[in-house]
Amino acid sequence: MSEWTFIAFLFVISFAxxxxxxxxxxxxxxxxxxxxxxxxxxxxxxxxGDTWVQFKVQYYIFALVFLVFDVEVVFLFPWAVAYxxxxxxxxxxxxxxxxxxxxxLIYAWRKGDLEWL
Amino acid sequence: MTFSIIxxxxxxxxxxxxxxxxxxxxxxxxxxxALFLALSLFGMAGLFVLLEATFIAxxxxxxxxxxxxxxxxxxxxxxxxxMGITETVNRQWPIAALISLLVFITLxxxxxxxxxxxxxxxxxxxxxxxxxxxxLLADAEGYFVPFEVxxxxxxxxxxxxxxxxxxxxx
Amino acid sequence: MELPPIVTTILAILTDVFTxxxxxxxxxWVDTLGxxxxxxxxxxxxxxxxxxxxxxxxxxxxxxxxxxxxSARVQDRFxxxxxxxxxxxxxxxxxxxxxxxEIIIPTNADIVPFFLAPxxxxxxxxxxxxxxxxxxxxxxxxxSVGALYFVAVSSLGLTAILMAGWSSNNKYSxxxxxxxxxxxxxxxxxxxxxxxIPVMLTGTMSMQAIVDSQLIAYFFVxxxxxxxxxxAMIAEVGRQPxxxxxxxxxxxxxxxxxxxxxAFAIFYAAEWAHGFTICALMAVxxxxxxxxxxxxxxxxxxIVYLGVKVLVIYFIQVWARFTVPRLRLDHIMNLxxxxxxxxxxxxxxxxxxxxxxxxxxxPNYLAYLNPDxxxxxxxxxxxxxxxxxxxINVIVGAGALLAVSRQGRAERERxxxxxxxxxxxxxxxxxxxxxxx
Amino acid sequence: xxxxxxxxxxxxFLFSLGVYGVLARRNAVAILMAIExxxxxxxxxxxxxxRYNSPGIMAGQAFVLFVFAVAAAEAAVGLALIISxxxxxxxxxxxxxxxxxx
Numbered sequence: 001m002s003e004w005t006f007i008a009f010l011f012v013i014s015f016a017x018x019x020x021x022x023x024x025x026x027x028x029x030x031x032x033x034x035x036x037x038x039x040x041x042x043x044x045x046x047x048x049g050d051t052w053v054q055f056k057v058q059y060y061i062f063a064l065v066f067l068v069f070d071v072e073v074v075f076l077f078p079w080a081v082a083y084x085x086x087x088x089x090x091x092x093x094x095x096x097x098x099x100x101x102x103x104x105l106i107y108a109w110r111k112g113d114l115e116w117l
Numbered sequence: 118m119t120f121s122i123i124x125x126x127x128x129x130x131x132x133x134x135x136x137x138x139x140x141x142x143x144x145x146x147x148x149x150x151a152l153f154l155a156l157s158l159f160g161m162a163g164l165f166v167l168l169e170a171t172f173i174a175x176x177x178x179x180x181x182x183x184x185x186x187x188x189x190x191x192x193x194x195x196x197x198x199x200m201g202i203t204e205t206v207n208r209q210w211p212i213a214a215l216i217s218l219l220v221f222i223t224l225x226x227x228x229x230x231x232x233x234x235x236x237x238x239x240x241x242x243x244x245x246x247x248x249x250x251x252x253l254l255a256d257a258e259g260y261f262v263p264f265e266v267x268x269x270x271x272x273x274x275x276x277x278x279x280x281x282x283x284x285x286x287x
Numbered sequence: 288m289e290l291p292p293i294v295t296t297i298l299a300i301l302t303d304v305f306t307x308x309x310x311x312x313x314x315x316w317v318d319t320l321g322x323x324x325x326x327x328x329x330x331x332x333x334x335x336x337x338x339x340x341x342x343x344x345x346x347x348x349x350x351x352x353x354x355x356x357x358s359a360r361v362q363d364r365f366x367x368x369x370x371x372x373x374x375x376x377x378x379x380x381x382x383x384x385x386x387x388x389e390i391i392i393p394t395n396a397d398i399v400p401f402f403l404a405p406x407x408x409x410x411x412x413x414x415x416x417x418x419x420x421x422x423x424x425x426x427x428x429x430x431s432v433g434a435l436y437f438v439a440v441s442s443l444g445l446t447a448i449l450m451a452g453w454s455s456n457n458k459y460s461x462x463x464x465x466x467x468x469x470x471x472x473x474x475x476x477x478x479x480x481x482x483x484i485p486v487m488l489t490g491t492m493s494m495q496a497i498v499d500s501q502l503i504a505y506f507f508v509x510x511x512x513x514x515x516x517x518x519a520m521i522a523e524v525g526r527q528p529x530x531x532x533x534x535x536x537x538x539x540x541x542x543x544x545x546x547x548x549x550a551f552a553i554f555y556a557a558e559w560a561h562g563f564t565i566c567a568l569m570a571v572x573x574x575x576x577x578x579x580x581x582x583x584x585x586x587x588x589x590i591v592y593l594g595v596k597v598l599v600i601y602f603i604q605v606w607a608r609f610t611v612p613r614l615r616l617d618h619i620m621n622l623x624x625x626x627x628x629x630x631x632x633x634x635x636x637x638x639x640x641x642x643x644x645x646x647x648x649x650p651n652y653l654a655y656l657n658p659d660x661x662x663x664x665x666x667x668x669x670x671x672x673x674x675x676x677x678x679i680n681v682i683v684g685a686g687a688l689l690a691v692s693r694q695g696r697a698e699r700e701r702x703x704x705x706x707x708x709x710x711x712x713x714x715x716x717x718x719x720x721x722x723x724x
Numbered sequence: 725x726x727x728x729x730x731x732x733x734x735x736x737f738l739f740s741l742g743v744y745g746v747l748a749r750r751n752a753v754a755i756l757m758a759i760e761x762x763x764x765x766x767x768x769x770x771x772x773x774x775r776y777n778s779p780g781i782m783a784g785q786a787f788v789l790f791v792f793a794v795a796a797a798e799a800a801v802g803l804a805l806i807i808s809x810x811x812x813x814x815x816x817x818x819x820x821x822x823x824x825x826x
Contacts, residue, residue: 002332003428004166007417007436008126009336010427014413017340018406018553021386025549030389057282057807059469062620063191064282064800066472067184068275071796072268073479074176075254075789077435077492080483082251083639084490084653090255091643093264095636100268102632104275105624113279114624116617127726131734138738141757142745148453152400154757155446157738161764164731168775173788175435177767180792183442183475185760185799187468190449192803193753194465196810213747217740224736228729235728235776242779247431247492250782260786267793274797278804 061113065104072101127167133160147193155186169242172250303586305425309335336417339427343413343560348378350563354605361609382552390548393455400454405546405553408447412560414440418494419567422577422589426495433494434486437568438479441523444561445471448542451554455545463541466531470619474522474529477627480635481516484509485572487638488676490656498576500656502669506573508676511634511684513573515627520565521604522619524558528611529619563597566604570596583662630687637679645675731772739765752806756799763795 079086079094086094108114137157144150158181165174243249253259290298300307309331316327352367352375359366367374392398415437417427430436445468452464486492488508489500506513522529543554570576574596577589614622646652654660655668738761745758767788774784 002328003430004171005329006332006336006428007414007430009333010340010414010417011410013336013340014343014410015406017344017413018409018556021549022390022402022405022553025386025388025390029387029548032389033391035394057195057811059465060188060191060195060282060803060807061279062469063184063188063472064278064804065275065624066476067188067796067800068271069476069479070184071180071271071793073476073483074180074792075264075267076483077176077486078172078247078251079255080251080487081490081492082248082255083487084656085248085252086255088643089257089261090252091639093255093261095639096265097268098632098636098639100265100272102629104272105628105632107272107276108279109625111279113283114620116620121725123726127730131730134734135737135741138741138761141754141761142741142749147751147753148397148400150754150757152450154760157761158764161768164734164768165771167726168731168771169779170771170775170785170788171430171432172435173767173771173785175432175439176789176792178439179435179442180796181760181764182446183439184472185796187445187449187472188799188803189753189757189760190453191465191468192806194453194461195807196753207748207750210748213744216747217744220743221736221740224739225733228732228736232728232732232776237725238776238779240779242775244431246779246782246785248490250785253782253786254789260783260790263786263790267790270797271793274800278800281801281808282804 058116061108065108065113068104069101072097123167126163130160130163130167133157134164136160148190151186151190151193154189155182158182158186172247301587302584303422303424304590305422306586335427339416340413343416343564344556346563347556347559349375350601351378351559353601354559354562354608357602357605358609361606385549385552388548390550391545393457393545395456396545397454397456400450402550404447404451404454405543405550405557407450408444409553409557409560411440411443411447412557412564415564415568419564419571420495420498420576420589421593422586423495423499423582424586425589429493429495432492434482434492434497434572437494438475438482441561442475444557447557451546452542455542457545460542460544463544466616467525467542470529470531470616471523471525473620473623474519474627476519477515477623477631478519478523480628480631481512481519482572483635484512484516484638488672494571494576496658498571498578499658501575501578502655502662502666503673504573504575504578508673509573509634509638509680510677511630511680511687515631516573517569518627519623520569521607522623524561524565526562526604527608528614530613531616531619562604563601566597566600567593569600574600626687626691630683633687634680634683637683638676641675641679642672645672728772728776731768735765735768735772738762738768752809753803756802756806759798759802760795763791763798767791 076094076097079090079097082090083094134157137153137155137160140153141150141157144153158177162174162177162182165171165177254264255261300311312331312334313327316322316330317324322330355377356366356373367377370376370380392401418430418433418436420426420429448467448471449464452460452462452467455461485497485501485505488505489497491497525531543551546554570593576596577586577593579588579592582588582592649671651668652672655665655672657665660668742758742760742762742765745761746755749755749758770784770788770791774781778784
């Protein structure tokens with residue numbers, strides 16, 4: 001558990017350490033906002049329309065493929081840790097798992113969902 | 118029950134989890150709700166660490182914070198009209214609150230009655246717990262079938278959601 | 288010759304500097320100040336964490352200077368040369384400037400996420416260092432899930448980018464955040480698979496054990512996996528040639544466009560520190576970290592070996608950064624999903640099959656993993672496995688390159704044919720319509 | 725050490741929050757988030773029981789991994805449905821998607 005004490009300390013410190021200069025900057029630094037200064041920065045042009053321009057669904061599809069890979073990798077990690085001690089059956093199980101993963105990739109590829117257009 | 122130093126991280130992480138959960142269900146802004154969800158999931162990872170399920174804690178951050186929270190945020194951003202919604206609860210919210218209160222009371226009473234006396238774990242966690250987990254997952258006597266079914270489930274989910282989400286092509 | 292006791296004590300501390308300082312402090316707390324053992328240990332842990340976080344941040348002064356100097360040499364200029372000797376204090380001067388600047392909060396910004404984003408961004412980088420082993424005895428936290436901890440923590444950076452992009456209420460920042468998500472998320476897949484190779488070969492996720500088992504650095508055992516992992520890591524940092532998420536000339540710095548003053552400095556620090564951190568991780572996971580001659584007897588040497596390896600890798604990264612032009616987003620995605628991931632999957636399956644077969648055929652195949660054996664016995668014990676894996680890598684790597692070059696040639700010919708068809712349209716020229724009558 | 729029931733109470737609270745969210749929120753994405761909360765509460769229970777009752781058998785952790793897989797599949801398909809409904813009906817309010825009622 002002492003390792004995790006270190007990590008808890010590190011989380012707190014690395015959160016607090018950069019927070020101090022930001023707060024100091026807010027307190028000590030100049031603060032004179034005006035409409036032009038706080039306006040949305042678009043290289044000097046007036047901003048047009050809503051910030052929430054519609055994004056294409058392709059972003060979502062990539063995140064989706066990633067999600068599936070992510071979960072499968074989480075399954076594979078304990079398997080990989082045990083790899084050196086696995087019997088033949090366990091190795092085959094892992095290979096079947098990886099091949100299923102590859103099938104997902106092949107499906108998305110063949111159907112053209114990995115094209116960024 | 119005397120105070121022990123381990124209570125501090127427990128209460129902190131429980132506060133993250135519950136506070137984040139409250140934020141998810143009551144915040145009016147959906148992006149805030151997603152951020153609260155991330156906070157709650159992070160607190161949950163902390164609780165897993167306290168329970169010495171370190172692999173699960175890492176997997177929790179990886180899967181939930183790294184993937185599911187991101188996917189939810191993207192969905193909120195892609196369906197941008199949500200941003201205008203101010204009314205977040207429906208007409209049946211008092212009944213919903215009552216039901217969830219009843220669920221909470223029932224669960225708490227049952228839990229405290231049944232497990233209130235359990236103060237200490239029965240044994241320490243084995244040092245090579247991740248290896249054991251890996252062996253169990255790929256073992257014919259263990260969880261080999263669910264292991265493969267999980268991969269097939271994810272494959273099916275991927276195919277299904279791509280088909281559903283894909284814009285109609287000409 | 289008899290050395291005076293103070294000299295021997297100092298030498299003993301110097302041979303294992305972190306443990307030495309730890310013991311020294313422990314005696315100070317327990318014997319001199321009379322604190323309890325447990326409290327003393329907690330104080331030491333806190334000091335260690337504080338020192339580590341400060342090391343990561345202060346190290347930036349050097350790395351930013353180094354990067355600017357190297358970039359200047361690449362671009363045939365001098366780089367910073369006014370503040371301090373060789374301009375080494377330029378970053379300090381920049382920090383001073385940023386500290387006195389106003390932190391502008393843009394209109395309609397969502398303040399809490401706006402300020403949380405840089406903090407989480409830098410947190411996700413600093414906390415990675417907890418699992419970087421410096422010497423055989425010194426590591427922040429030798430977790431049994433070290434490798435998983437590193438990817439889990441660095442995935443918090445994605446949340447930071449999304450928060451920054453969303454809360455700034457700016458089209459460019461939202462676009463930058465979206466690009467970041469699409470790219471970072473994609474490259475996490477080859478990253479995970481590349482990380483799995485050291486884990487699989489070592490049989491544990493503890494970083495200390497991964498370094499310890501690299502009698503021969505994994506890069507020279509699995510070069511293809513190492514290169515793929517390295518590419519994915521550079522993409523994770525978002526450096527050239529993968530810097531589409533901030534592409535100054537396209538979307539004006541991306542997700543952190545609305546940040547100013549020290550809030551921007553924190554983002555900047557997080558990015559630079561991340562660039563250095565991945566070099567350290569690469570050195571640990573694929574270049575054997577602190578391993579080098581005599582490191583078992585004098586653990587302090589480990590810092591030197593690690594430092595040299597990290598600096599060389601960092602130099603290569605900076606070199607690539609200022610010589611390779613930025614890729615287009617669709618090319619980046621194709622590189623990831625249609626080259627790195629398939630090659631990695633094939634490599635993984637082939638490695639599993641052949642490595643297991645070799646383990647069944649060759650006696651004492653895995654004996655080298657036992658840390659109690661003498662060094663040379665372990666080194667020679669690793670040779671069969673290294674040979675087998677290197678052979679697989681060469682075959683798979685050559686096959687992948689062959690396939691890619693063949694496809695690239697077909698693609699070039701297709702585009703060339705299209706271009707020719709455009710310049711000289713087949714058939715007689717169509718009459719020009721004037722529209723006059 | 726921490727009593728087992730504390731973890732269970734945290735999990736129960738989180739679960740009832742999820743129940744409330746599912747029943748009371750109008751937005752489909754918010755409902756999905758509430759379901760994630762409920763799944764997490766279940767995970768916490770599984771891990772707590774694993775730790776206090778049978779830390780030597782890794783079945784508890786294996787089950788949590790399977791819950792992860794289910795949660796991921798649910799999030800993927802659910803969000804894809806939401807995107808699809810949004811595209812065809814321009815709404816993500818669960819009550820407005822009532823085509824099958826008639």
